[in-house]
Amino acid sequence: MVIQIGEVASRFIGLICISLMSVIIFTPLAFSADDIQFPLREKYPKIPTISHQELYRQLDSTVLVDVRSKYEFDILHIKNAINISISNAGFITRLMKIREKDLRAIVFYCNGITCVKSYKASDKAIKFGIKDVSTFDLGILGWTKAHPDAAVLLGESPVPLDKLIDNKLRQAHLLTPDDFVGAIGKNTMVIDIREHFQRDVIILTKITRVASSDKILGLVKKAKKDGLTLLIYDAVGKQTRWLQYLLEKEGLLEYYFMEGGLQGYLKADLPPSEYD
Template identity: 80%
Template structure:
């Protein structure tokens, strides 16, 4: 009887631990519940098998050029030839394919994996901890603006990023003679145009010329994107170029429209 009770208690404890682990996984990786069929891989397992894995970075080229995992291949999921390129890789290499993007709230790697499976590409998974988690764990296997190992003190934290964020109202209020306003959205994101009389257009990978012009003329850079995510990557280039007087619009175009029209009208 005592043995039975002990076994029962042990099983109950294991069940509780399992539930706790599942709850922790949901909290730490909120998108796993949304993509339950997408297999994932941990950072330590990926590190152990890095040399025998085809690692696909599914973000934009600019994000990839800024910070990526060593030996990764950049195939943006927004590229029309995404599946075609994957199939070509699979034809010549039967190694496991692992997709990654920015982090635990970025769905691009899940979508890439799901899309690959639907097109019959096997042995695929997603590394959903993302590039920042990877770099902090394995700076020796990451590349920041061409530099590896990555000096962790060069990673821009949220506090540093927020120090250069202005509300839409303050952003507009800062526009003046000594300011250069730049829209860094990609061409396919420019369905809505704002601040037409003052804005210069340059996608994030073609902005260096304007940065140098602003530096030379001592101008403040006021930069906005689609939803406030691209500017995070641009900040690395600005810091590398020694630019200090720059600000981003909170929420990008989306934040501007919400502030102008109100959340209910915009949504």
């Protein structure tokens, strides 16, 4: 039987299509960090790093340390991680106590590829003679997208990826410093969530309430009860990212953050307002 070239080509293309469909259907979607650049590795060339694939394989043989604040940790963290904030005065003391009892590798992590805390944690630990440490510099957000089964969001695991706040929702609740000040009125509550050591510059003194991110829940509930719009600012616009998860969980609709936080306000060089 003679098979025409066109028929052979048709069968070949068909086989390729079937193979591709099999890959699409049966291969689980995976998060890939291959194209992500890690800008801080050049600044800390001596700090060992670990990929999300390798960390996932070694979770049971690793002491995983989240070096962010307790508030950030409570919002979202890697499953079975422990929280030791690098800003805590007893950071090294706690690490040394862990090392005395546990010889497993220690891996530090924080928010993401531009978060320096995990690098500083490794650097500090190494300087104090603590061995076998490394940094997971993809951070918690990248980890959650890659391994939702090994992450915890507001006590829930696996993490439903549709509950992660995307840029669209984030942008919908950002106001420029000028618009932020313009939105202040009798039906608003303005809250400064900076930590006490960040309050070297004070703004909007006549209208602002002060509550660090881990103390804000009471004010959030009051604003919701009274039907007030929340206007919230932090130091540089990063703390509010985690607070947004809490506001969404509480079902608030009318809340806005100052873009860039206090630093954004200062850079905008706004004229004095009636609230200063």
